[in-house]
Amino acid sequence: MTLAALIAGLFAFVAVLRGLKVQRHALDAIGVAQEAVGVIADPDLTDEVKERHVQRAALSLLRSFVILLAIGAAACVSAAAFVIGGDLFGLFSIERAMGIATSWPFILWSTVGAVGLWLVLARVGGQGQAAEAASTADEMPYSALDKALHNFAFASPERQLALSSIEDKVWRRTIEAVQAERPVFVTSLPRAGTTILLELLAGQGEFASATYRNMPFTMAPLLWGQFSRVFRKTGAKAERAHGDGIAVDFDSPEAFEEMIWMAFWPGHYGKARIGLWTAADRKPDFEAFLARHMRKIVAGKSGAFRYVSKDNANIARLPLLAAAFPDAQVVIPIRNPAAQVASLMRQHRRFCELHARDRFARQYMEGIGHFEFGAALRPIAFPGAPEDAGGAEHADYWLRYWIAAYNHVLATAxxxxxxxxxxxLSARPTDHLPLLAEALGVGDRTAFLAASETFRAPKPSPELPGASPLLMRRATALHRALLARALRMTTRERKVV
Known part of the structure; x- marks a missing residue:
C-alpha cells in the first residue's frame, strides 16, 4: 500500500507539472534570457535601448520565477497528499513512506519512471500536431530551449572543435575504417540550382551529406547524432523558408560546411565582406580536419563511400580546394543571369523581412555561415564586387556581384x-543527367536517372526593372562564356535522341 501511494504521488507530481504547463513557462524564461543576451551582443543597438530591454527582461524573468515556484509547490503538494492521506486513514505511517521514498532503489526507479511518464504524456499530447520539418530551420520554428542550444553551439568554434576532438577518440576505429572517395563539392552563387544538385547526389546510395539532424553541433556529427537520438524529432516534409517549392525535413541534406571554414579562417570574415582564398592559404590542420569530417559524414550513412556538400562560398576558394583535395570534383551550376538576379533580389527582400521580425533568424544564418541574404548579407570580395550590403535592393547591385563572382570562377576554376x-538540365533532365552521371562517375545510373522527375522546366527569363543595359550585356556575354565550359551532348548523341 505504501509503495502504491508513492507511485500515485509520482503520477500526480508529473501530471500537475504538465497540466500547469511548467515546460512552456520554463522555455519562456529561457527565451527571455536568450533574447536579452542577443540584444546585449547586438552592435547595432544603442546602450539606452539595451538597458531598457534588459530591465524588461529582468521583470519578465522575475514573473516566470514566481510562476515556476508556484507550479513546483503545487506539484509537491499533490504528491504529498497521497502520503499524508494514507497516514490519516491509517493505511501506513509517514515514517515508513519516507523511509521507502529516500531509499536509493526508489529514487533510481522513480526518476526513470518520471522521465518515461513525461515522455509518454508529451508524445500523447503531441498527437495530431504535425511536427515542423527541419527545413523550416530557415523559418525558425525553434523553441526557446532550441534557440539557447543553438546559440551555445554557435558562440564558440573552439567548443565545436573540442567536441570533434572527443569524437575523434571515441570513434577512432570507425573513422579510420572509412574512406571518403572522390568527394564532390557543389558550389555557385545562391539561386543557381545548388540545392537541387545536392539533394540529387545525396539521394544516391554512394553519397553521404550533412543533414539538418547534425545541427547545431555540426563538427561532431557522430557524437551529436548518438546523443540526440534520445530526443530526435520527426516530421513530414515542408517547404523551406525560401518559398521556392523545395520541401525538406530533418533528414534532408543542407550546407553546414562553412562553419568549418569560419573556425579555421576567422580573419576572412569581416563585418562588411568576406575575403578570398588562394592556393597559398593551405593549412595542414584544416585539411586533416575536413578530411576526417568527410569520413565521419560517410560513416553515418550505411553503404555510402563518397562525400558530397553544398557550400556557395566555395567559389571564393576554388584554387585552394583543388590543391588541398586533388581527388575531389567541383560541380558549378550556371543559371541565366536575369533569372538568377531576380531570384537573389526576391530572397534578399524575403530574408530582410524575416530578420526584422526575428532576431534569432539572423543569428542562425550567421552562425552557420550563410551570409547571402537579408540583414546577414556580406558579399564575397571578388574583384569588382560591391564592398558591402549597401544598395542590395537594386538589380544593378546583384548584376555587378554576379559578373564579379563568375569572372572569378572562370579565372580560378x-x-x-x-x-x-x-x-x-531543368528543361531536359533525361538528356543532361546522363552527362552529369558520367562526369562524376556515379555508380547506380538507373537510380540517378530516375530523379529526372524532380526537375521542372525553367520559367521565361524575367525583366529586371531599372537594370543597367550595359551590365545586362556584360552578364549575358559572361553567361555564354560559362556555358561554353558546361556539359554538352555531342552532335551524335543529339541525333540519337
Missing amino acids: PGGAVFVDHDA
Missing part, C-alpha cells in the same frame, strides 16, 4: 571542374 547548365 580547376580544369576538372564540372560546369552544369542549370536551365538546360
